[in-house]
Amino acid sequence: MSDNRNIVRWIRSAFGFDRQSNGRGDPLKILVPLVSIALALILGMVVIAVSGRDPFEAYALLFGDSGLIPGSASWKREFAELLLKTALYSATGLSIAMAFKAGLFNIGAEGQFWVGAIAATFIGYWGPFAHLPRVIHPAVCILFAMLAGGCWAALAGYLKVKRGVNEVIGTIMLNWTAWFLITGWLVLGPMAPIATKFISGTYYIAETAKLTRIMPPTRLNTSILIALVAAYATWFLLYKTTIGYEIRAIGHTAVLGMEAPRAQGINVNKRIVQAMFLAGALSGLGGAFFILGLQFQFPNTAIMGYGWTGIGIALIGQGEPFGVILSSLFIAALRTGATSMQVAGIPKTFSNIIEGLAVGFIALQVAVRFYLVKLMERRRLRKAAPESKEAV
Amino acid sequence: MRKLLSVLLVVALVAVVFTGCKKEEPATAIKIGLVTDVGGRGDQSFNDSAMRGLETWAAKKAYVQGGGYSDLSDADYAKSLEDYAPDLTDKGIVAIPNIQPVILESKSQEDYIPNLTKLAADEGCTMIIGVGFMLSDAVYTVAKEYPGTKFMLIDAVPADPVTYAPLPDLPNLVCYLFKEEQCGYLVGAIAGMATKTNKIGYIGGVPVPPVNRYQAGFLAGIKTTNPTAFGKNGAAVSQVYANSFIDQPKGKQIAQTQIASGADILFHAAGATGNGMFEAIKEAGGPGKGLWGIGVDVDMGKNPNLYPDGTLTCAIKHVDYSVYMATKSIVDNTFTGGVITLSLLDGGVGWAADHVGDVLSAAQIAQIENLRQMIIAGTVTPPEDPAPAAVGAWVAPTSY
Numbered sequence: 001m002s003d004n005r006n007i008v009r010w011i012r013s014a015f016g017f018d019r020q021s022n023g024r025g026d027p028l029k030i031l032v033p034l035v036s037i038a039l040a041l042i043l044g045m046v047v048i049a050v051s052g053r054d055p056f057e058a059y060a061l062l063f064g065d066s067g068l069i070p071g072s073a074s075w076k077r078e079f080a081e082l083l084l085k086t087a088l089y090s091a092t093g094l095s096i097a098m099a100f101k102a103g104l105f106n107i108g109a110e111g112q113f114w115v116g117a118i119a120a121t122f123i124g125y126w127g128p129f130a131h132l133p134r135v136i137h138p139a140v141c142i143l144f145a146m147l148a149g150g151c152w153a154a155l156a157g158y159l160k161v162k163r164g165v166n167e168v169i170g171t172i173m174l175n176w177t178a179w180f181l182i183t184g185w186l187v188l189g190p191m192a193p194i195a196t197k198f199i200s201g202t203y204y205i206a207e208t209a210k211l212t213r214i215m216p217p218t219r220l221n222t223s224i225l226i227a228l229v230a231a232y233a234t235w236f237l238l239y240k241t242t243i244g245y246e247i248r249a250i251g252h253t254a255v256l257g258m259e260a261p262r263a264q265g266i267n268v269n270k271r272i273v274q275a276m277f278l279a280g281a282l283s284g285l286g287g288a289f290f291i292l293g294l295q296f297q298f299p300n301t302a303i304m305g306y307g308w309t310g311i312g313i314a315l316i317g318q319g320e321p322f323g324v325i326l327s328s329l330f331i332a333a334l335r336t337g338a339t340s341m342q343v344a345g346i347p348k349t350f351s352n353i354i355e356g357l358a359v360g361f362i363a364l365q366v367a368v369r370f371y372l373v374k375l376m377e378r379r380r381l382r383k384a385a386p387e388s389k390e391a392v
Numbered sequence: 393m394r395k396l397l398s399v400l401l402v403v404a405l406v407a408v409v410f411t412g413c414k415k416e417e418p419a420t421a422i423k424i425g426l427v428t429d430v431g432g433r434g435d436q437s438f439n440d441s442a443m444r445g446l447e448t449w450a451a452k453k454a455y456v457q458g459g460g461y462s463d464l465s466d467a468d469y470a471k472s473l474e475d476y477a478p479d480l481t482d483k484g485i486v487a488i489p490n491i492q493p494v495i496l497e498s499k500s501q502e503d504y505i506p507n508l509t510k511l512a513a514d515e516g517c518t519m520i521i522g523v524g525f526m527l528s529d530a531v532y533t534v535a536k537e538y539p540g541t542k543f544m545l546i547d548a549v550p551a552d553p554v555t556y557a558p559l560p561d562l563p564n565l566v567c568y569l570f571k572e573e574q575c576g577y578l579v580g581a582i583a584g585m586a587t588k589t590n591k592i593g594y595i596g597g598v599p600v601p602p603v604n605r606y607q608a609g610f611l612a613g614i615k616t617t618n619p620t621a622f623g624k625n626g627a628a629v630s631q632v633y634a635n636s637f638i639d640q641p642k643g644k645q646i647a648q649t650q651i652a653s654g655a656d657i658l659f660h661a662a663g664a665t666g667n668g669m670f671e672a673i674k675e676a677g678g679p680g681k682g683l684w685g686i687g688v689d690v691d692m693g694k695n696p697n698l699y700p701d702g703t704l705t706c707a708i709k710h711v712d713y714s715v716y717m718a719t720k721s722i723v724d725n726t727f728t729g730g731v732i733t734l735s736l737l738d739g740g741v742g743w744a745a746d747h748v749g750d751v752l753s754a755a756q757i758a759q760i761e762n763l764r765q766m767i768i769a770g771t772v773t774p775p776e777d778p779a780p781a782a783v784g785a786w787v788a789p790t791s792y
Contacts, residue, residue, distance in 0.1 A: 051458060074514050081506045088502070183635045188599060193556050197776075200525070200600040204553035217537075219505065294502050296553065301526045301598050301637065303430045303500050335499065339510055342496050345459035 029318050032368050036316070036361035037330065039368075044354040048346070058346050066337030078336055080218030084293065085332035086325070087223035091286025092310025093317060093324040094227075094234050095153075095279045099167075100319040101238055102247045102275035103254025108156055108171025109283040110307025111178035112149040116284025118182050119148035120291040121298045122191065124205025137208040142226070142288045149284020150277040152178065157276030161269035167276070175307075187300045201299040211293040223289040228325065230285060235321040237278070247275050283307065312359040331355060421492040422518050424450070424719055425511030427504065429524035431637055432497040435664045436697060437689045438711060441476075442523040442546060443495060445715030448472050452487035461493070475694045479742045480713055488723050504530035512538040519544060519722050521715060525600045535565040542727055544568065544718040546711055547602050549731055563729040566721075568714040571735035572602050573609030574767050575707040576661070577774035578743045579686050580613020581763055581792070582705050583621075583657040586751045588682055590621040593650035595643055595669055596633040597662035606661035606688065606707065607631065607778035616763070616788040625784030630655055634665045643668030651676050651683060657704065659686035670699035678702040684751065693746035704751060706744040713740065736768050759792055 045055035063069060067082030092109040099106035106112075120141045123129050132140060156170035191202040211221035238244040249261040250271055258268050286306055291298065313331055317323030338351035361368060426446055428439045433455075447453050452469055453461040464472075473485060494515050496507040504527050511517045512534060519542040522531035532550035535543040543565045549558045550567075583592050592614055596603050614629060615622040622628055630650045634642045643665035647658055651672060658673065660666030666688060673685045684704035687693065689711065693703035714734060721727040734740020743764075748757060766772040766789065775786045 053459075074510070077506070077509060077513070084502070197601060198549055198551035198558055199528075199556055200598070290502075296529075299501065299526065300635070301429075301501075301600065303638075305500070336506070338499070339496060339503070339507055342459075343494060343510075343515065345456075345461075347459050348497055348499060 028369055028372060029320070029323075031372055032365050033316050033318060033323070033327065033362060035368055035372065036365065037358050039361050040354055040357035043357050044350070047353055048350060053346055057344065058341055058350065061340045061344050061346070062337040062351060063333070064337070065340035066333035068333050076215070077218050080215055080220035082329070082332050082336045083220055083224040085335055086328045087227040087293075088286055088289050088306060089309050089313055089331055090227045090231065090325050090328035091289060092283050092306050093313030093328050094231060094321060095282035095286070095307075096310045096314035097317060097319045097321065097324050098234055098238070098282060099275060099279040100314060101251045102272060103251035103258075104157075104160075104167050104272065104275060104279070106153065106156075106171055106276065106279045106283075107168050107311070108153060108174050108307070109279070109286075109310045110304060111171065111175035112152050112280040112283035113287045113290070113307050114178045114182050114304060115152040115280075116145035116149035116287025117291045118186060118191075118202075118287070118298055119284065120145040120288040121202050121205060124209035124291065124296075125203040130206045130208075132208060134208050134212070137206065138211050138222075138288075138292050141205075141209055141292055142285060145284040145288035145291075146281035147284070149287060150281035153280020153283070154273050154277040157273035160276075161272050182298070183300060183302070187298055191298070192300075200301065201297050204297045205291065209292060210296065211289075219293075221293045223293045226285070226289075230282060231321040231325050234278075234282070238321070243271065243274065246271050250275075283310070286310075312355070312362075315359060315362045330358075421490050422722065423492050423494055423515060424722070425494045425496070425508075425515060425517035425520040426715075427507045427511065427520065427522055427527065428495070428497045429504075429526045430498055430500060431524075431663055433495075435638075436667060436692070436695055437663050439523055441690050441709075441711040442521065442715050443493075444472065444476060445712035446491075446493045446521065446719060447495075449477075449485055449712060449716045450488045450719040451491040451493050453493065476691060476712060477710070479708075480710065480739050483713070483739060485713075485716060488720060491719060491723075501526065505534060508534040509537075512541045518542060519718065519727070521718065522546065523711075524548070525602060531565070532559060532562070535562050539564055542566075542722065544715070546714060558731075561730045565729050566718060566727065567731045568718070569731060569733045570602065570709045570711075570714075570740055571733060572605035572661075572707070572709060572741065573612070573774040573776050574736045575709060575741035575743055576606040576609025577613040577616075577767065577772075578609075578760060578764060579659060579705050579707045580610035580615075581617045581760055582613070582743070582748060582752065583610070583659060583686060584614040584616065584618030585756050585760075586684060586704060587618065587621055587657045589654050589656045590618065591628070591630070591650075591653065591655040592621050593630040593647065593655035593658040594632070595646050595650075595658065595660040595662050595666060596631070597637040597660075597665050598635055599633055603661045604778050605776050608776050608783060609774040610659055610661075610707075611778060611783045612774045612786055612788065615783070615786070617759075617792045619788075625780035627780065631778075634662055636665055637663035639665050640668040640671075644672045647672035648676070656682050657684050657686065659688070659707070661688045661707075663689075667698060670702065673702050674699045679747070679750075684747070687744075691744040691746070693744055700746075703746050705746050705748050708742045708744055710734065710740050710742070736764060763789070763792070 048055040048058045065078055067078035092113055095109045096106050123141045123144045156167050156174055159165040159170045160167045187202055193203050211223055213221050246266045250258050250268055253260050262268050313324055313327045316327035334351045334355055338348045342348050431439045447455055452464045454464045456462055498504055498507055508520055508530055511520045521544045523546050525548045528548035528550050531543055531545045545567045552559050594610055596607055611626045632646045643662055647669040658669055660669045670685050673683045676683055679702055685702055686704050687706035689709050691706050692698050693700045772789055775782055
C-alpha cells in the first residue's frame with residue numbers, strides 16, 4: 001500500500017506536482033517537452049517530405065519497429081532492444097540531471113562512462129573476483145564501476161571548489177584524460193591478452209559477471225530494472241534527504257553565488273563534490289551496463305557518445321529522474337526504429353534529425369514556454385471575460 | 393496556424409498507429425543482407441568496398457544518394473570494374489541476376505546484433521555479410537542462432553572469449569581473411585625505393601589484427617629495399633596509431649607531425665582517419681615538394697574526393713571481390729563454411745600503379761614485380777607481427 005503511494009508521489013513530484021518538491025505544481029514541466037517533441041516530429045515530416053519520400057510511411061516504419069507498439073512478429077526482440085538502449089541512455093541522462101540539480105553542467109559524463117566501463121571490465125575478468133557467484137559478481141562490478149566513475153567526476157568537483165576550475169573545463173579535460181588512458185594504454189597494454197592474432201581489446205569478462213537475461217531468447221537483461229531503481233534512488237536522494245535538499249538549494253542559487261545556502265550553514269564545497277560524485281557514479285553505472293550486458297569486453301574500436309546523448313536526454317527530461325526515464329525511452333525508440341527505415345531506403349540519419357530537432361526545441365524552451373504561457377493566459381482571459389465585463 | 397498544427401499532429405499520430413504494411417518484393421529475388429561497421433557508407437574505403445562487391449558487381453545496381461536503388465548501365469558497370477578491378481580481369485566478374493541487396497548501417501556497436509538479427513529473422517536474407525573485424529562476436533552469435541541462414545564475416549575469425557583460440561567452424565559461416573602483409577610488403581618496398589629523405593611514416597587506425605598485418609608487411613618491405621630508412625628494428629620509421637578509424641583531424645595532425653620531422657612518404661592503414669593524411673600532404677605541397685601518400689584497401693588514386701595527384705600507390709585488399717565471390721557461391725550452390733584466406737596468389741590483395749611510374753625507374757618496378765612473384769612462389773614470406781623484435785628478426789631477401 002505504502003509502495004503504491006510512493007509511486008504516485010514519485011510520479012507527481014517527478015513532474016513538479018509535489019508540494020514538497022517544488023512549492024507548487026507546474027504543468028509546463030510536462031507540456032514543454034511534449035510540445036517540443038511534437039514540433040520535432042512535425043518538422044521531421046516536412047524534412048522527409050521535402051526529400052521526396054512519404055513521411056507517413058517513414059514514421060510507420062520508425063515507430064512500428066521501435067518496440068513501442070506491440071503486435072508484429074518482431075516486436076518482442078525490438079522491445080528488448082528498446083529497453084536495453086533505454087537503460088544505457090538513462091544512466092548518463094540521470095548523471096547530467098543530478099549535476100543540473102546542483103547547478104553544475106557535467107559535460108564529463110562521457111569520460112565517467114568510459115572509466116566505469118573499464119572498471120567493470122577489470123573486476124569482471126580479474127582473477128581474485130572471477131569465481132564470485134552469479135548474482136554477486138555483476139553487483140561487485142557495478143559497485144566498482146560506480147565508484148570509479150564517481151571518483152573521476154569528484155576530481156572535477158574538487159578542482160572546482162579548491163582551485164576554482166569551472167566544472168565544464170575540468171570535466172572536458174578529464175574526458176580526454178580518460179580516453180587516452182583507456183584507448184591508448186589500458187586496452188592495448190595491461191588489460192589486453194597476449195594472444196592477439198584473432199582478437200583485439202581487453203580480456204572478456206567471466207560468464208558469472210554478465211547481467212542476467214530476463215526475457216530469453218532476446219538479450220534483454222536486468223540493466224533496465226537497475227536503471228529504474230537508480231532513477232528512484234536519485235529522486236529519493238534529491239527530494240527526501242537533507243543532502244538532496246542542500247544540493248537543490250545550491251542549484252537554485254548557483255547563478256547568485258550560492259550566498260543563501262552558505263548563510264544557512266550549508267557546506268557548499270562539500271555538497272558540490274558530493275553532487276559530482278553521485279553524477280559520476282550514475283555515468284559509471286551506464287559504463288557497467290555497456291560492458292556487463294552488451295560487449296563483455298572493452299573493445300579497442302569502441303565508439304562511445306553515450307555521455308553526449310545523456311545531455312539531450314536530461315534536457316528533454318527537464319532534469320527530473322522520471323522525466324529522464326521517459327526521454328530515454330523516446331530516444332531509444334527513435335534509434336531502435338531507425339534500422340527499419342533503412343530497409344525501406346530511408347537513411348538512418350532521419351532519426352538523428354528528429355532527435356536533433358527535439359533537443360533543439362527543448363533548447364528553445366524559453367520560447368516554447370513563453371508561447372504556452374501566452375496561450376494559457378489568453379484562454380483564461382477568454383473564460384474570465386464575461387465576468388469581468390459585468391464587473392465593469 | 394495553431395489549428396493547422398494540431399490537425400497535422402493528430403494526422404501524424406493516427407498514421408503512426410494505423411499503418412504498418414510493408415512493400416513486398418518479388419519472391420524470386422535472392423536477398424543478400426549486409427551490415428556495415430560504424431564506418432558506414434561513404435568511408436571511401438573498407439565499407440564502400442564491400443558494398444561495391446554486393447551492390448555494383450553482384451546486383452548491378454546503383455545506390456541512389458539518400459536511399460534506394462536504380463539499375464546500373466552496362467557502361468557504368470564496365471567503368472567500375474575498370475577503376476577498381478584492373479587486376480581481376482581474368483576472374484570473369486559479371487552481374488548475377490536476381491540479387492537484391494539489403495544494407496543496414498550501424499550507428500554504434502550495440503546495433504550489430506539487432507541489425508544482423510533483423511536481416512535474418514524479418515527480411516529473410518539468404519546470406520548476411522558482416523563487414524569488419526568489429527562484427528566478429530556479433531556475427532558468430534547470430535549465425536549460431538540462425539543455422540538456416542548463411543553468413544559471411546570479413547576480416548575476422550571468431551575467437552573463444554576464454555582461450556582466444558579460433559572457435560570451431562560453423563557450417564553456415566564463412567570467414568574471409570586477407571594476407572594484408574603481402575600487399576603491405578609491396579607498397580613498403582615501393583616506399584623504400586621512393587623516399588629521398590630516408591624517412592617514412594606509417595599511420596595506423598586501431599591496432600586490430602588486419603591493421604597489424606599491414607604494418608608488419610610495410611616495415612618488412614622497407615627493410616628489403618632501404619635498410620637505412622628501416623633503421624634498427626624499424627626504429628627509423630615513424631609509426632603512430634590514431635586509435636580511431638573515423639578521426640580525420642587526428643590523421644591529419646599525425647601526418648603533419650611526420651612531414652615536419654622530414655618524412656616524405658606516408659602510408660596509412662586507418663580507414664577514414666587516413667583521409668586526413670592526404671589532406672596534410674596536399675596542404676604541405678604534395679609531389680611538388682617530394683611528398684607522396686600511399687592509400688589502403690582500395691585504389692584511392694582513383695578517388696577524386698581524396699588526392700589522386702599525390703597518391704603514389706595503394707595497398708589493395710579486394711573486399712569487394714570477396715563479397716562478390718561469397719554471393720556467387722550462394723547462386724552456384726557452392727557455399728561451404730570455414731575460413732578462406734585471399735592472397736596475391738588469387739588476386740585478393742595487390743598494389744595499384746597510380747604514380748609509381750613517375751617516381752620509380754622501370755628497373756625498380758621490375759624488382760617490385762619480382763618480389764611479388766617471389767611471394768606468390770613462397771620464397772618470400774612477409775611477417776604478420778609488427779612488434780619491433782619480430783620485424784627486426786625477420787630476414788629480408790638481399791640485393792634489392
